[in-house]
Amino acid sequence: xxxxxxxxxxxxxxxxxxxxxxxxxxxxxxxxxxxxxxxxxxxxxxxxxxxxxxxxxxxxxxxxxxxxxxxxxxxxxxxxxxxxxxxxxxxxxxxxxxxxxxxxxxxxxxxxxxxxxxxxxxxxxxxxxxxxxxxxxxxxxxxxxxxxxxxxxxxxxxxxxxxxxxxxxxxxxxxxxxxxxxxxxxxxxxxxxxxxxxxxxxxxxxxxxxxxxxxxxxxxxxxxxxxxxxxxxxxxxxxxxxxxxxxxxxxxxxxxxxxxxxxxxxxxxxxxxxxxxxxxxxxxxxxxxxxxxxxxxxxxxxxxxxxxxxxxxxxxxxxxxxxxxxxxxxxxxxxxxxxxxxxxxxxxxxxxxxxxxxxxxxxxxxxxxxxxxxxxxxxxxxxxxxxxxxxxxxxxxxxxxxxxxxxxxxxxxxxxxxxxxxxxxxxxxx
Amino acid sequence: xxxxxxxxxxxxxxxxxxxxxxxxxxxxxxxxxxxxxxxxxxxxxxxxxxxxxxxxxxxxxxxxxxxxxxxxxxxxxxxxxxxxxxxxxxxxxxxxxxxxxxxxxxxxxxxxxxxxxxxxxxxxxxxxxxxxxxxxxxxxxxxxxxxxxxxxxxxxxxxxxxxxxxxxxxxxxxxxxxxxxxxxxxxxxxxxxxxxxxxxxxxxxxxxxxxxxxxxxxxxxxxxxxxxxxxxxxxxxxxxxxxxxxxxxxxxxxxxxxxxxxxxxxxxxxxxxxxxxxxxxxxxxxxxxxxxxxxxxxxxxxxxxxxxxxxxxxxxxxxxxxxxxxxxxxxxxxxxxxxxxxxxxxx
Ligand SMILES: [Zn+2]
Numbered sequence: 001x002x003x004x005x006x007x008x009x010x011x012x013x014x015x016x017x018x019x020x021x022x023x024x025x026x027x028x029x030x031x032x033x034x035x036x037x038x039x040x041x042x043x044x045x046x047x048x049x050x051x052x053x054x055x056x057x058x059x060x061x062x063x064x065x066x067x068x069x070x071x072x073x074x075x076x077x078x079x080x081x082x083x084x085x086x087x088x089x090x091x092x093x094x095x096x097x098x099x100x101x102x103x104x105x106x107x108x109x110x111x112x113x114x115x116x117x118x119x120x121x122x123x124x125x126x127x128x129x130x131x132x133x134x135x136x137x138x139x140x141x142x143x144x145x146x147x148x149x150x151x152x153x154x155x156x157x158x159x160x161x162x163x164x165x166x167x168x169x170x171x172x173x174x175x176x177x178x179x180x181x182x183x184x185x186x187x188x189x190x191x192x193x194x195x196x197x198x199x200x201x202x203x204x205x206x207x208x209x210x211x212x213x214x215x216x217x218x219x220x221x222x223x224x225x226x227x228x229x230x231x232x233x234x235x236x237x238x239x240x241x242x243x244x245x246x247x248x249x250x251x252x253x254x255x256x257x258x259x260x261x262x263x264x265x266x267x268x269x270x271x272x273x274x275x276x277x278x279x280x281x282x283x284x285x286x287x288x289x290x291x292x293x294x295x296x297x298x299x300x301x302x303x304x305x306x307x308x309x310x311x312x313x314x315x316x317x318x319x320x321x322x323x324x325x326x327x328x329x330x331x332x333x334x335x336x337x338x339x340x341x342x343x344x345x346x347x348x349x350x351x352x353x354x355x356x357x358x359x360x361x362x363x364x365x366x367x368x369x370x371x372x373x374x375x376x377x378x379x380x381x382x383x384x385x386x387x388x389x390x391x392x393x394x395x396x397x398x399x400x401x402x403x404x405x406x407x408x409x410x411x412x413x414x415x416x417x418x419x420x421x422x423x424x425x426x427x428x429x430x
Numbered sequence: 431x432x433x434x435x436x437x438x439x440x441x442x443x444x445x446x447x448x449x450x451x452x453x454x455x456x457x458x459x460x461x462x463x464x465x466x467x468x469x470x471x472x473x474x475x476x477x478x479x480x481x482x483x484x485x486x487x488x489x490x491x492x493x494x495x496x497x498x499x500x501x502x503x504x505x506x507x508x509x510x511x512x513x514x515x516x517x518x519x520x521x522x523x524x525x526x527x528x529x530x531x532x533x534x535x536x537x538x539x540x541x542x543x544x545x546x547x548x549x550x551x552x553x554x555x556x557x558x559x560x561x562x563x564x565x566x567x568x569x570x571x572x573x574x575x576x577x578x579x580x581x582x583x584x585x586x587x588x589x590x591x592x593x594x595x596x597x598x599x600x601x602x603x604x605x606x607x608x609x610x611x612x613x614x615x616x617x618x619x620x621x622x623x624x625x626x627x628x629x630x631x632x633x634x635x636x637x638x639x640x641x642x643x644x645x646x647x648x649x650x651x652x653x654x655x656x657x658x659x660x661x662x663x664x665x666x667x668x669x670x671x672x673x674x675x676x677x678x679x680x681x682x683x684x685x686x687x688x689x690x691x692x693x694x695x696x697x698x699x700x701x702x703x704x705x706x707x708x709x710x711x712x713x714x715x716x717x718x719x720x721x722x723x724x725x726x727x728x729x730x731x732x733x734x735x736x737x738x739x740x741x742x743x744x745x746x747x748x749x750x751x752x753x754x755x756x757x758x759x760x761x762x763x764x765x766x767x768x769x770x771x772x773x774x775x776x777x
């Protein structure tokens with residue numbers, strides 16, 4: 001692998017607080033040197049002119065659905081991580097709702113094998129219970145040894161108090177977080193959007209806010225009983241649940257949480273006339289909830305922006321709203337949306353935005369050596385143009401699926417180059 | 431496009447989260463002479479449709495049958511229906527069109543063919559207009575986008591049933607002595623319409639809620655909280671909720687009764703004895719609180735539940751007239767859908 005010298009870019013590393021113009025030398029998969037411009041001598045290195053661009057740690061997405069094994073027609077690990085690279089992500093955490101469910105060390109290892117042809121580092125998140133059936137725990141220490149970084153039954157929330165408590169205890173013993181998709185499914189049967197006036201108007205059944213906040217509150221009360229336990233709340237979408245997390249954090253509980261770009265960028269209004277590309281779970285909420293997500297990002301309550309990248313084939317989304325599957329793709333629009341909404345609109349400093357997409361998610365799930373750009377760290381680097389406005393076109397996506405509500409949306413901040421473990425995994429077409 | 435003429439959609443888009451947000455490009459246009467929502471019709475258009483219904487009803491049947499001679503209309507029914515299906519079919523035939531019925535019990539739908547593919551197939555077979563009934567809210571938009579054809583909504587899930595709202599309006603106007611040509615933003619000023627029953631699951635209620643207030647009517651919704659959430663009043667200005675049926679009746683010139691849609695209750699528990707005592711249109715209640723009101727029901731009636739036979743068949747009932755009005759209204763909608771240029775390439 002040839003050395004790569006990124007010349008003259010503004011290095012923004014939220015982990016160390018560095019925000020200055022530097023040359024960066026990448027060698028053998030590591031950051032080998034970082035110096036003020038002109039200092040590094042590397043005559044054999046390929047040079048990338050990063051002048052006027054931002055050089056940041058490769059982004060970390062702790063919630064993606066790569067659909068492999070089992071649903072290659074939606075996405076493969078290769079295509080999903082190619083989309084990740086195009087979006088500036090060099091590390092992705094893959095959810096276990098594959099076919100079969102990733103509840104074993106074998107599948108966990110299989111997902112990380114070089115044969116998968118990944119363009120980003122894949123960190124599997126394993127099922128918390130066998131088959132994600134919510135009945136018997138999987139083997140957490142064996143899964144951790146195989147490379148799993150957390151356990152979850154995402155999409156099939158763990159409702160039973162006893163089994164959830166057991167999961168928190170066992171995970172604490174081996175030092176893994178338990179990730180909960182907080183949805184009390186006893187309150188959401190047959191629902192396909194947020195509850196409220198719009199759901200009534202459209203004749204669709206709505207998921208109440210309490211289905212999310214209620215389960216978060218239940219989980220937090222269980223977490224109190226578990227010494228060393230770590231709960232991570234996936235894709236928060238309601239003010240009520242966010243307030244519960246904020247209060248629990250203040251009381252000293254180890255709880256972290258993430259929010260998706262669509263939940264801070266869009267409201268349920270985006271459904272329009274039954275657009276299934278605005279159907280996901282949790283659903284898009286009302287404006288007050290969206291505003292609360294922005295506030296939680298600005299005040300630091302929310303630890304991470306995670307995409308919940310959920311590819312589905314066109315024929316699956318081109319169905320009646322109630323029948324279409326939940327989820328949207330998100331890897332290639334996350335950075336642009338975060339910059340547009342948080343930095344441009346709400347004046348959040350760029351390094352803080354980048355922290356939400358790199359160092360803080362890496363810390364939340366304990367991905368050591370990722371989400372940082374310092375000498376000796378993995379050569380995971382994102383180079384982007386922070387001021388460029390561009391229009392995202394779903395047809396250009398690297399993902400196998402094009403189910404996004406952001407087709408045709410203009411955003412600011414465009415990826416120029418992505419380097420994963422020292423290898424160029426994405427270069428913007430010029 | 432239907433969307434651009436849709437006032438509630440415009441209103442909904444206003445508080446867009448992102449200032450630079452642009453709606454998705456993928457939304458393919460919907461044929462402008464579709465009838466999917468009551469919102470698809472401006473007041474002027476409502477007037478034109480009602481006038482067309484009058485004219486078509488009066489027209490000599492032989493001349494009328496030349497209007498859409500040999501044009502092809504498909505009826506695609508995923509739910510059972512008596513009134514709506516029959517009257518749409520009679521309406522299309524009265525205009526001379528060839529009709530074909532595809533229902534979920536006798537077609538590839540059963541084998542899992544998607545709505546999109548079924549629509550494309552019907553179009554390839556020469557259908558120029560599709561009349562759709564679906565258990566899924568919003569399904570007509572999917573069919574209209576997939577085919578580009580005018581789609582007439584014969585009821586979609588809990589969402590809308592616009593032809594029913596138009597025939598209800600025709601019935602109301604006939605009772606009030608208002609001519610179709612006089613339909614305007616104020617033609618129902620001073621008129622109060624109570625809709626009572628299972629509002630939550632009713633597409634008829636929604637289509638009427640979106641239509642009647644725009645003509646000046648006051649609409650009162652009545653029913654228990656499980657079947658009538660507070661959010662229902664937010665659909666449009668001019669809609670109020672009154673849980674006391676007697677109080678609602680006292681104010682109303684028109685009373686529309688709805689059945690409890692057992693097939694959509696999804697586990698909801700209703701105490702039926704209590705429901706009857708509070709919300710049934712009984713002979714005594716009507717005599718005491720609305721002795722001159724016109725009583726409507728979109729059918730099917732569950733006699734002894736929301737309404738007793740003395741009321742359904744009594745002198746205040748306009749239920750048979752509603753059924754009768756189905757054919758002229760649907761003739762007007764089918765004629766509207768197929769108006770304009772004749773499709774080329776037909777044999
Ligand atoms: Zn989830």
